[in-house]
Amino acid sequence: xxxxxxxxxxxxxxxxxxxxxxxxxxxxxxxxxxxxxxxxxxxxxxxxxxxxxxxxxxxxxxxxxxxxxxxxxxxxxxxxxxxxxxxxxxxxxxxxxxxxxxxxxxxxxxxxxxxxxxxxxxxxxxxxxxxxxxxxxxxxxxxxxxxxxxxxxxxxxxxxxxxxxxxxxxxxxxxxxxxxxxxxxxxxxxxxxxxxxxxxxxxxxxxxxxxxxxxxxxxxxxxxxxxxxxxxxxxxxxxxxxxxxxxxxxxxxxxxxxxxxxxxxxxxxxxxxxxxxxxxxxxxxxxxxxxxxxxxxxxxxxxxxxxxxxxxxxxxxxxxxxxxxxxxxxxxxxxxxxxxxxxxxxxxxxxxxxxxxxxxxxxxxxxxxxxxxxxxxxxxxxxxxxxxxxxxxxxxxxxxxxxxxxxxxxxxxxxxxxxxxxxxxxxxxxxxxxxxxxxxxxxxxxxxxxxxxxxxxxxxxxxxxxxxxxxxxxxxxxxxxxxxxxxxxxxxxxxxxxxxxxxxxxxxxxxxxxxxxxxxxxxxxxxxxxxxxxxxxxxxxxxxxxxxxxxxx
Amino acid sequence: xxxxxxxxxxxxxxxxxxxxxxxxxxxxxxxxxxxxxxxxxxxxxxxxxxxxxxxxxxxxxxxxxxxxxxxxxxxxxxxxxxxxxxxxxxxxxxxxxxxxxxxxxxxxxxxxxxxxxxxxxxxxxxxxxxxxxxxxxxxxxxxxxxxxxxxxxxxxxxxxxxxxxxxxxxxxxxxxxxxxxxxxxxxxxxxxxxxxxxxxxxxxxxxxxxxxxxxxxxxxxxxxxxxxxxxxxxxxxxxxxxxxxxxxxxxxxxxxxxxxxxxxxxxxxxxxxxxxxxxxxxxxxxxxxxxxxxxxxxxxxxxxxxxxxxxxxxxxxxxxxxxxxxxxxxxx
Numbered sequence: 001x002x003x004x005x006x007x008x009x010x011x012x013x014x015x016x017x018x019x020x021x022x023x024x025x026x027x028x029x030x031x032x033x034x035x036x037x038x039x040x041x042x043x044x045x046x047x048x049x050x051x052x053x054x055x056x057x058x059x060x061x062x063x064x065x066x067x068x069x070x071x072x073x074x075x076x077x078x079x080x081x082x083x084x085x086x087x088x089x090x091x092x093x094x095x096x097x098x099x100x101x102x103x104x105x106x107x108x109x110x111x112x113x114x115x116x117x118x119x120x121x122x123x124x125x126x127x128x129x130x131x132x133x134x135x136x137x138x139x140x141x142x143x144x145x146x147x148x149x150x151x152x153x154x155x156x157x158x159x160x161x162x163x164x165x166x167x168x169x170x171x172x173x174x175x176x177x178x179x180x181x182x183x184x185x186x187x188x189x190x191x192x193x194x195x196x197x198x199x200x201x202x203x204x205x206x207x208x209x210x211x212x213x214x215x216x217x218x219x220x221x222x223x224x225x226x227x228x229x230x231x232x233x234x235x236x237x238x239x240x241x242x243x244x245x246x247x248x249x250x251x252x253x254x255x256x257x258x259x260x261x262x263x264x265x266x267x268x269x270x271x272x273x274x275x276x277x278x279x280x281x282x283x284x285x286x287x288x289x290x291x292x293x294x295x296x297x298x299x300x301x302x303x304x305x306x307x308x309x310x311x312x313x314x315x316x317x318x319x320x321x322x323x324x325x326x327x328x329x330x331x332x333x334x335x336x337x338x339x340x341x342x343x344x345x346x347x348x349x350x351x352x353x354x355x356x357x358x359x360x361x362x363x364x365x366x367x368x369x370x371x372x373x374x375x376x377x378x379x380x381x382x383x384x385x386x387x388x389x390x391x392x393x394x395x396x397x398x399x400x401x402x403x404x405x406x407x408x409x410x411x412x413x414x415x416x417x418x419x420x421x422x423x424x425x426x427x428x429x430x431x432x433x434x435x436x437x438x439x440x441x442x443x444x445x446x447x448x449x450x451x452x453x454x455x456x457x458x459x460x461x462x463x464x465x466x467x468x469x470x471x472x473x474x475x476x477x478x479x480x481x482x483x484x485x486x487x488x489x490x491x492x493x494x495x496x497x498x499x500x501x502x503x504x505x506x507x508x509x510x511x512x513x514x515x516x517x518x519x520x521x522x523x524x525x526x527x528x529x530x531x532x533x534x535x536x537x538x539x540x541x542x543x544x545x546x547x548x549x550x551x552x553x
Numbered sequence: 554x555x556x557x558x559x560x561x562x563x564x565x566x567x568x569x570x571x572x573x574x575x576x577x578x579x580x581x582x583x584x585x586x587x588x589x590x591x592x593x594x595x596x597x598x599x600x601x602x603x604x605x606x607x608x609x610x611x612x613x614x615x616x617x618x619x620x621x622x623x624x625x626x627x628x629x630x631x632x633x634x635x636x637x638x639x640x641x642x643x644x645x646x647x648x649x650x651x652x653x654x655x656x657x658x659x660x661x662x663x664x665x666x667x668x669x670x671x672x673x674x675x676x677x678x679x680x681x682x683x684x685x686x687x688x689x690x691x692x693x694x695x696x697x698x699x700x701x702x703x704x705x706x707x708x709x710x711x712x713x714x715x716x717x718x719x720x721x722x723x724x725x726x727x728x729x730x731x732x733x734x735x736x737x738x739x740x741x742x743x744x745x746x747x748x749x750x751x752x753x754x755x756x757x758x759x760x761x762x763x764x765x766x767x768x769x770x771x772x773x774x775x776x777x778x779x780x781x782x783x784x785x786x787x788x789x790x791x792x793x794x795x796x797x798x799x800x801x802x803x804x805x806x807x808x809x810x811x812x813x814x815x816x817x818x819x820x821x822x823x824x825x826x827x828x829x830x831x832x833x834x835x836x837x838x839x840x841x842x843x844x845x846x847x848x849x850x851x852x853x854x855x856x857x858x859x860x861x862x863x864x865x866x867x868x869x870x871x872x873x874x875x876x877x878x879x880x881x882x883x884x885x
Contacts, residue, residue, distance in 0.1 A: 057732050065839070066646035076601065144616035146601060150608040194646055207735050210645070210655065211831025212728050215735065233733040237829040243727065249719050250726040423590030438603055445603040458610070459602040535600040 052550040055215075055231035056525070058255040059244035062539030063214065063236040067194020068205065070182035071139040073146025074194070077534055078441070079543045081216065082123075083182025083199030084224075086114060086133070087175065091529045091544065093344060093441060095175065095483060098224075099128065099183060099200070105481055109170035110153075114178070116161050121221045122185045123204045130163040135186040137165060137177075149177055170479045172486045176442040202227050202546045212236060227546045245520075254522040257538045260332040263518035270520040275541065277533040278343055278439040280336045281400055282511035283388060285312050285433050287465040295456050300431040301464055305386045308379070310367025311413065312507040314360040319407050321354055324513050328399040332516040338494050338502045339438060339446055341514045342532045345487045347494035350502035360411055369412070377412040385414035389428055390435040392419030397435045400512055429462040436462075439514070439535040443490055447474050450493065450501045450508065465508040469499050517541070524552035571861055575854065579631070582853045586846050587623050593643055593844035594619065617643055630847070639854070640847035644839055649851035652836060657855070659729050660825070660832030662744070664817050666752040671759030672810045678760060679767025680802070684794055686772050694764060702761035706820045710754045710827035717750060724750045727829040751828045755820050759813060766809055770802045803874055811867030815860045 068074045070083050078089055086100040103114040120128040134155035141149040151174055153166040167174060188198045197205055202224060203216040214234040218227050235253060237243030248256035248267050256270075263272055290302035305311055321335030335354070340346045353359075369377040369384060377384035388405060390397040398419055405415035415433070425434060436459075438445055448454045451474050452466035470493050477489030494502045501508045517537045521527060526549040533540040594613050598605050605613075614620045618629065633640055639649035682694040701709070718726040725731065725747050730739040774780060774797060783793055822834035833852065840849040871878055 055733055065644050072646070076604075142612075144609070144612035144614070146598060146605070148605050148609040150606055150612070209736060209831070211835055212730075212829075213732055215733065235727070235732045236831075237727045238826070243829050246714065246719055246726050250722065252726060252732060421590065422595070423592075438600070440601075440604060442604055448603045457607055 051553065052524075053254070055233055056229050056255070056548075057233045057235055057253045058542075059235045059237050059247045059253045060255055060257040060519070060538040060541060061236065061238075061244070062234065062536070062542075063211070065210070068197040068208075069145075069189075069194035070147070070184060071136060071143050071145060071189075072194065074197075075182045076147045076180050077536060077540050077543075078180045079545070080180075080182035080199070080201060081203050081542065081545075082197040082201045082205060083184060084120070084201045085179055085182055086116070087179040089179055089441060089531065089543075091531055093531060095179060099133075100178070103178070109172075109479065109481055110167050112165040112167070112174070112178075113158070114163050114165065116163070117223065118161050120200045120223045122188070122198050122200050123219050123221055124185070124188060124198050125221065126185060126187060128183060128185075128200050129160055130157045132183050132186045133163045135189070136181060136183045139184070139189070140177075140181055147177070147181060149181070152177075172478060172480045172483055173442060173444045173447070175483055176444070203232065206231075225546060228549050229545070232545070248520045254525055255527075255541070256520045257541070258518055258520060260330045260516070260518050263332055263520075264330060267520050269523055271523050273519045273521045273527065273530070274332055275517045275519065275530045275533055276334065276342055277514055277517050277535075277537075278339075278341055278441075279437065279515045279517065279533065279535045279537065280339060280341060280439045280511060281397060281435060281437040281513050281515065282336060282339070282509045283315070283401075283404065283433050284429070284436050284463050284509050285507075286431055287463045287506070287508055290431065295430055299427045301456075303386055303431050303433070304382055305384055306433055306463075308367060308369075309507060310363050310369060311384060312510065313503060314363045314367075314411055315404075315408050315413065316503040316507050316510045317352065317354055317356045317363065318360040318411055319354055319404055319510060319512065321512060323355075323407075324400060324403055328396060328403060329513060329515060332518050333513045334516070336511040336514045338511055339449060339509070340443075340490075340494075341511075343441070345443060345446075345490040347491040347500070347502070349497075350495040350500060350504065352503045357410060364411060371412055375412055376414050383414070384412060385416065386433055387416045387418055388433040388435060389418050389420050389425055391422055391425060393421075396515070397437065401435045404510070404512065429459075430456065430464065434462065437515075437535065441534050443477070443486070446490060446493070447478060450474065463508060465501065465506070467499070467501070467506055470501055470506075473499075524550055526551050567865055571858070574861060575857060578853060578857050579634070579850070580627075582850055583627050583630070583846070584623075586844065586849055587626075589844055591842070591844040593617065593846070596843040597643065630850070639851040642840070642848040642851075643845040644843055644848060649847050652848060653833065653851055653855055656831065656833040656836045659830065660821060660834065662748055663751055663755070663825075663830065663832060664821055666748060667755030667759060667820075668810075668813065668817055670752065670756040672763060672806075672813070674756065675760035675763025676767055676802075676806055678764040679806075680771060680794060680798065682764065683768040683771030683775070683798075683802075684790060686768075686775075691768075694768070698761040698764045701758055702765070704758065706754065706758050706823040707827050709758055710751070710824050713750055713754055714827060729830055729832075747830075751824045751830050754824050754828075755817070758820060759816070762813070762816075763806065763809055767802050767806055770805050771798050774798050774801045800874060804871060807867045807870050807874070811864045814863035815856070818856050818860075 064074050066072060068082055070080055074080055075083065078085065084099050086098060087095050088098040090096050099116050099120055101115045101117050103112060105112050116128065116130060116133060122128060134157045137149060137152055137155040140147055141152045151167050151169065151171050153168045156164045156166065158164050182199055182201065184193065185198055202219055202222045204219045206215040206217050208214045213236060216232050218230045235247060237247050242262065244256040245258045245262045247253045248270060285306035286303035287307060288302040289304050289307040290300065293301045295301060325331060325333040325335060334341065337351045338346060364377060369379045372378035372383065388401050390401040401417045405417050408415055420428065448460040450461060450465055450470060452471050454460035455464040455466065473489050473493040477486045477493065480486035480489060494500050495504055499505050517533050519541060528544045528547050530541055531543050594610055597613065618626060630640060641647065642649050642652050645652050678694050682691040685691050714726065717724040729744065729747050731743055775793065780793055780797055783797060821832060822837055824830065825832045825834035826838060836848065837852050840852060
C-alpha cells in the first residue's frame, strides 16, 4: 500500500513536472500566498529567505505519543532533548560524560558508583542532585515502559552528588541505560510529567499539539554549550511515507526524512544527507533440525534443510549484497555481514568475499549435497528447499527476499518466498527462515540474538541457535568490567579465527544489507557528522542537534 | 396532553434503543478487539523487541491489566464505563475522554463543513439532473457522480494535495494550522485555509451518493400522476419542482444525510491521514493498528452515539417536513 502510494506519487509528480515544462505560463511557486496572512510578530521561516530563520522546522517523525517521560522509555535511543543523561555517545559512538563526572564499577561488577556534576539545573531552576538520579532509575525500574531497567536491584544515594546503582547480576550493557535514561526531577515528576516534561537538557518544551507538532526552545539554564538554533519545530507528518517529502517539496521544512524511493528526487535549496545505519536486514535460519519439538506456546521448532551448515554458508557466499543495495535500496545502503555493521564492536575479520558461486558450490559438495533429477540439490533423500517468510506489509523486505531467492537458485537451492502478517510470523519463525531487521547501539541485542538461553523467548534467538563456546564468549562480554574490555569478547563471538556465529563459523544468519537513512536537509544547515543510526529512521538524527549550525548569512 | 405523552414515549423508546445499541456495541467490539491477532505489548515495544526482557514485558502487561483474562478485563471496563470513566489510552497515556475531546475538536469543523457542503451541493445537483433527465447537464452530473463515487477518498485527497499544495502552492500542504505557530497565534483565516482542502476532498466524494439518489427520486416524482395533473393545469417545471418535487425528494435525502454521518467518519479517517490532519480519524487508525483497546472502544462508543443522534435528528426532521408522520398527528 505504501509502496503503491509512493509510486503513484512519483507518477503524479512526474506528470505535473512535464506539464509545468510544457506550459511556461503556469503560476510560479511563490511564498507570498502562505505567509501574507500570518501575523508579523509570529516567527516565520520562509524558504526563499536564506538568512538564518528564527526557527527550524523538521519533518522527521518521531512523535512520542505517550509523552516525554524517560522513565517510560522516552529518549531510549539517547539524546532525550528535554532531559540530560549521565553519559552520552559521541559521533563515533564512544561513551563520554554528560551529567556524570566519573563512574566506577566495583570488583564484583555489581555496584556502579556515579558522581555527577554540581552545576546542573533543571529548567525550573532547581539543582540536579543524586536524589533525582536515584529516583529516575528506581522509577524506570518499576514502571512498565519501553526502557528495560529490570537488572537494577536498587539505587542508593551516598552523597548530594553521588549515587550507587546496585545490579542484580553483572551486566556491562547497563552502561547503555546510563547513556539513554534522561534524569527527571523528583520534585516535579507525576502523572502529568509526560505531557509537560521538565529536565536539564538543551531544550525545553514550549507547546505540543498531539499529532501535529512539538515546539521547543533552547533551555537558558542548560549547563552545556548553548545551541545556536534557538527554536525547533518538529512537524509530525507521515515521515515513513510521503508526508515529509511533500512538506519539503512545498519548501516548508529545513529537514525531512524520506524513504529511499523518494531520495532520488531533487528539491530546490535542499541537499540529500545519506546517513549510515545499523538498521539491518538479514535472513534468520532455524539452526536445529526438526525433531518434532514445540515451543512452550506450541509452535514447531527446527528445519532440516537450514539446520545444515553447508546450506547456510553457501547462501551467505553466493548472495551479491552490493547488487541488493543497488537494486533494492536504490544505492542507499551497505552490505551487512553481521548484526553490528560499522559499530566499534563489529569484527572486521568476519567479512567475507560474497558473490562467490564457486566457493558456495564447493561448500555444498563437501557437505554431501548432490544435484537431483530436477536440478535441486539432494542429500540423503532430503531436497534443498525451504520457505523464507517476510512481513507482508514491508515492500523492501519483500524485494530483498525475492532477490535473495533468485541469487540462491543457481546453487540448486529452492527458496519459496512468502509474505505473512506478524501474527503468523510469530508461529512460523522457529521452523522457517525469516527476513528480519534489527539494529541497535545496545549490545544486549546481539546477546539476545545468539545466546542459547534466549532461544524461544519472544523474538529473541528464534532459530534456536546454540553453541556452547559462543555462549560462554557472550557471557564473558556481558560480565566484562568495562565496555572497552567487553568489545573484545563481542568481536570474538562473531568470529575468533575458529569459531563464531557469522558466516565463517556457524553462519546462523545470512545478513544482507544495512539501510541508509535518507534526509533532505536545507543547504544552509550544517548538521555535523551524524552517528551511525539504529533501527529507527528519523529521530536519531537529532543526536547532535545542539551543534547544528545555520551557515548562510 | 396527548402530544406531550407521545413525545415522552418517543424519547423513552429512543433512549432504550440507544442503551441496547451501546450494550451490543460494547460486547461485540470488546470481543472482536481481543480476538485481534495484534498483541498490544508487541505493538507498543515495536523495533525494540530484542532489548526488552521478559520481566519488562510482564511489567508492561501489568500496567495495562493485560495479565488478567478477558472476562475480568471486560467486567472491570464495564464497571468503569458505568461510572462514566472511559479508561486510559495505551498509546497516548492519557484518559480516553481527553484524547477524544482533543481530537474531535479538530475533526468537528472538518466533518461539519464536509457534511453540509456535500449534502447541499449533492441535493442541488440531483435536482438539476433530475429536472432535465437525459439532457447534457444531467449527463455531465451523472458522469461526475459515477466517477467520484468510484474513486477512493485517499486517491482524490492525494491528487488534490499534489495539485493545489505542492504544484500551485495555493493551499497548505498539511495539518490543521501553519507549522511553527503556537495554538493561540493561529488566526481564524489560517484555520479556514487549512480546512479547505480536506473539506473539499470529503465533499466532492460525498456529493455523488446524494446527487444520484435525489435525481432518481425527482424523476419518479415528475413521472407521477399528480405531477402530470399539475402539468396539465399549466404548472411550469420550476413550479413543479418547488411545489411537489422538493418536499418529496427531501425525505430520502434527509435519511441519506443522516446515514452519511457514519460514512463521514470513514472518509475522515483517510482524508486526515493524507493531509496529516490530527483528528479523530488518525487516532482511530492508530488505536486499531496498535490494539489500544480502551481508546478504540471509546471511539466506537462515541461514534455510535454520534451517528445515532444524527439519525434521530433525521427522524425528527421528517415530522417537520411531512405532516403524514407527525407525532400525535398520525392517528387523525
